[in-house]
Amino acid sequence: MSSTKAFVTLGMFIIDDFSFKDADGNPTERTIGGGGTYASIGARIWLPPTEIGMIVDRGYDFPTDIQQNLLNYGDEMWLFRDNPLRTTTRALNSYCGELRGFEYTTPRIRITPKDLEGTPLAKAKILHFICSPNRASAIMAEVEEGWNPITVYEPIPDRCIPEELPALQKVLPLIYILSPNAEEALSLLSVPLPPTKETIEKAADEFLVFGVGPQNSGWVVIRSGGMGAYIKSQGTQGKWVDAFWTSEATEKIVDVTGAGNSFLGGFVAGMVLCDGDIYAATLHATVSASFVIEQEGLPAFDKGSPAAWNGDSPLRRLEELKKRHEIRN
Template sequence: MFIIDHFEFLAQDGTSPKSQHSAIGGAGTYAAIGARIWLPPSRVGMIIDRGIDFPPEIQSTLDAFGDIWLYRDHSGKTTRALNSYIGDLRNFEYLTPRIRLTPKDLDGTRLERASMLHFVCSPTRASAIMNEVREKEGWRPTTIYEPIPDRCVPEELEALVQVLPHISILSPNAEEAFALLSMPLPVSRERIEEASQRLLDLGSGAAIIRSGALGACVAVPGHPIRWVDAFWTSTDEDKVVDVTGAGNSFLGGLAAGLLLESGDIYRATFHASVSASFVIEQPGLPNLTGEAEWNGDSPQRRLEQLRTRK
């Protein structure tokens, strides 16, 4: 679901805003760009419900990435949400009715029977999505499920267990995985590996726990648990400007990597890490600065550098 995000930073007493701005949002948007970093526009797609209030400057920004957006025009407003901050505390609320997407929305578009499907939602809604997928005879996409943060609570674990056997790859971040599994903080590589193994034991086809500067923990049944470094680590603080959308773009990069690496999840995760590296270098989406160049750098160069890192 495409969202126009409004950000409001309030004074400590919760009254007058210290600053306000709007930006392109939506987990799917960032995931699409994470995939687009590696693939031509014809291989990537996302439906955008475009209301009568769709800003021209946002249209121009999106068009710069090529023909990856499938617009559906309607007479209402574009989905908008307000993110209010008081210090580190965040409140999120929708300002307009949501227009949710399901696999059936892909029917009749070039995305019908896509080979990769990424979605962000509650475990219960993930089950409904997978039911729609299974209803279409012969369609068995690789599914990348990102549990929505506010449903990563112990009470949702039972519903998650019900859908795990139908999901190709589950990918929460470390804090979300710990919350689902009732594991106390803080996180560490050793305890993240424990969480990954527990997710496999619960029935996950594969689990990738995104762990910020610690990297990504990749757990695939029948293989040892392995790590892929974050491209920008804790020693590169000047490169990390805004982590909004980093996890979403990571999973878009993962989908692209799975295509390029013939389904090898571990090797695909290197593509994922590189995609996230471009998204966190600035507020908002990265810039396409050449035919195969983003933010003035080559994804392929970063991929090769990451693979050779010791």
């Protein structure tokens, strides 16, 4: 097996604190978080840990139970950077009724391609990042000469506004996979919400007109929740891939936090396993997201043979999803 990682994310590791305000008080729960973490687990559902890489900045307060949880997924995945002078990055997710707030409670440590140099994560085949369009340009400027990774760009939600569209257009020729969710895609393009399949398809076309990837070779993958995912490239007919758990499966959809990140991790894994087939990659992505939304936090992993996630087989779900599409078509 090559020593080069198949997939590396520049997303951060975060300890998420959850605060729920109701008549019973204000308890706080702690769990593993961060878009990079969810993307890595989405990939891990399909790939061995030796093929995945992520930097975890470990402060002096790093909890031992979280450390053990991460190692259970495979210690080869994580590159721990210790700093005894600072805390681990934390964020507060606050809920009051249906309203949700999110804020960082410690300073963020952003990860860039320069941080990968001289480590086992250097020159990965596929590079994933979650950020603003301007920061995406800065990231691509740091990709060293001689390294030409497949880039998977996930725009950060609060920068998916019309004012960011010029900066996005600037970086798109360097991006192989552009993947906003449906609301983010429409917001960037000043299209009224809520999304419909028609407006999502038109949004994908508009992004492609701007030029995605070198010589317009890239793809737009719009993650659309219960509607599924829409994929399209220049000169191809767009395709929809159904969500594994539809909005009717209310007993299965517990918490959608990290679903989009894990989708893209599974997407990357599908690209690796299926020689770049984007449709097949989207099927893998959909299955990865299905495991993440079944509980709060990360899915349970059983190392047995065969490995099981939440007590179920990813391959079984993949075959079920394929059959659904075969019957429909």
